[in-house]
Amino acid sequence: MTETGIISLELPPLPYYITTGHTTLQPGEQHPNRRNIGIFDLLWVTQGTLFLGEEDQQWEVTVGQTLLLLPEPYHYAVKPCDTETRFYWIHFDYSGRWEHSVESGGGLPYPIRHAWKNPYSLRLKQYASPFEFPLAERHLRTLLLSTDRRRSESFWHEQQLFMELLRLVEEGYHGEVASPALRLAERTEAYLRQHYQEELTYETLAEALHYHSNYIVRCMKETYGCTPMEYLHEYRLEQAKLLLIKTNWPVARIAEQCGFQYAPYFSSCFKQYAGVSPLRFRKQYIP
Known part of the structure; x- marks a missing residue:
């Protein structure tokens, strides 16, 4: 298993929520292999273990852990699941400048707040164990249910919950990785x-x-x-x-x-x- 550093996103613009799903894999099944999907894929495992790779990196993502798959690289199953495995996935888009830094202290520099700007560098540990995972799971269930609501009802609530989930992942970075x-x-x-x-x-x-x-x-x-x-x-x-x-x-x-x-x-x-x-x-x- 390989540590993969930090994903830094320069804000603004903000990441844009697309959709949430929930997948159950039985023993012997595996996550699909893909490349160049063009969006970020944030996985939250709630049962079992996912054995995933991205290019030359490989992880075992188990209960209470997250993995952020990047838009362009090749994602693949290292091996099938050996127990029933359940996970949520969030697709989101980001059109701004971002960087993948292998070193935990690397990434985009933190910007100075200006009079007409409020820039920020969002740092997400690619492979993480968020401290408040039970709270995140409640937000994920709510997001999943909102997919059946009218767009005018769900849009702002979905974006709000999505940003809260990113906050939980970033708090994990500051708690576990920040130098x-x-x-x-x-x-x-x-x-x-x-x-x-x-x-x-x-x-x-x-x-x-x-x-x-x-x-x-x-x-x-x-x-x-x-x-x-x-x-x-x-x-x-x-x-x-x-x-x-x-x-x-x-x-x-x-x-x-x-x-x-x-x-x-x-x-x-x-x-x-x-x-x-x-x-x-x-x-x-x-x-």
């Missing part, structure tokens, strides 16, 4: 966003997070592709964008509100970042 570096980078990000209006240094970060500043920098670079101060600088400028169009405050007050001690320095940084001065930026949106 100490990722956890510290997420703590650092949260601290920076909470205290961005204050004067922050690597010394204050080290004191607040109880780690050496060099280690904090390395973790942020691995996770977000930037240093903590680079993240802080961009986040402050994004908050400034919001204040420029949501308030009538003078530039000096906005600079101070966003953690810049000197208005001229803020204006210079803003123009370099946004391509226009703060006042010209405001005029683009306020007549």
Whole structure:
């Protein structure tokens, strides 16, 4: 059996739910072999064991485990089931950028939240054991029953349950796979966003997070592709964008509100970042 790392999906767009089914295989039967199906196939085993492969990877997926089969590779049965095996399957589509990383700490970098964007990198362990599998099974039963309802009744409820199931799988990733570096980078990000209006240094970060500043920098670079101060600088400028169009405050007050001690320095940084001065930026949106 082979561990296969992480599937990273860059959001937006969101994954799009298609349908759910339930299959029972008797001893001697097996999952069908397929290739290039063009959609993701998320399997949830509730009884028995599935013996499946994808290209050169092979798994034994047993009760309480999930397997995410990718859209293009060849999927095949390694061998028939040796006991009665039951599993749910979810088909979903995704038109955005995604990546399969063999290393558990790899994948797409986590993005910085911008004033007009709320990007996120969804990470799903391809072969997983979600902590709340009984809750997932209840959601799966509900999804299966909804296939007989009118489309106008079922659409939003199905999408909501599907996103909840993805959340359960991702929680498994963060609980089982997430490295100490990722956890510290997420703590650092949260601290920076909470205290961005204050004067922050690597010394204050080290004191607040109880780690050496060099280690904090390395973790942020691995996770977000930037240093903590680079993240802080961009986040402050994004908050400034919001204040420029949501308030009538003078530039000096906005600079101070966003953690810049000197208005001229803020204006210079803003123009370099946004391509226009703060006042010209405001005029683009306020007549």
